[in-house]
Amino acid sequence: TDAKADDKQTDKLREDVVRTVDDGRALVANIAGTATDTDGGVHSFEGGHYISVTGYRDNGHQVKIADSADPNQAEYWMTTEALADWIATRGYSTS
DSSP: OOOOOOHHHHHHHHHHHHHHHHTTOOEEEEEEEEEEOTTSOEEEEEEEEEEEEEEEEGGGTEEEEEOSSOGGGSEEEEEHHHHHHHTTTSEEEOO
């Protein structure tokens, strides 16, 4: 079964994204597994992958992902909840 982030972890991620982006920086996330973006696009990295969170909207409930893996999908939006689940087994850095 896929790991899921709990509400507390999701809220913390949302706060960290807002603070980091407002500070002019990107949040780097180490993700693993499969996640779906807000347009229904599927992004799958079973072996793990790094992405950057470069923006947010809806008070941080949606995040903008910058991903070097696929030039055709270099940027996309995802709910913060979906991102939290995507990084549940790994982690992220705001530094």
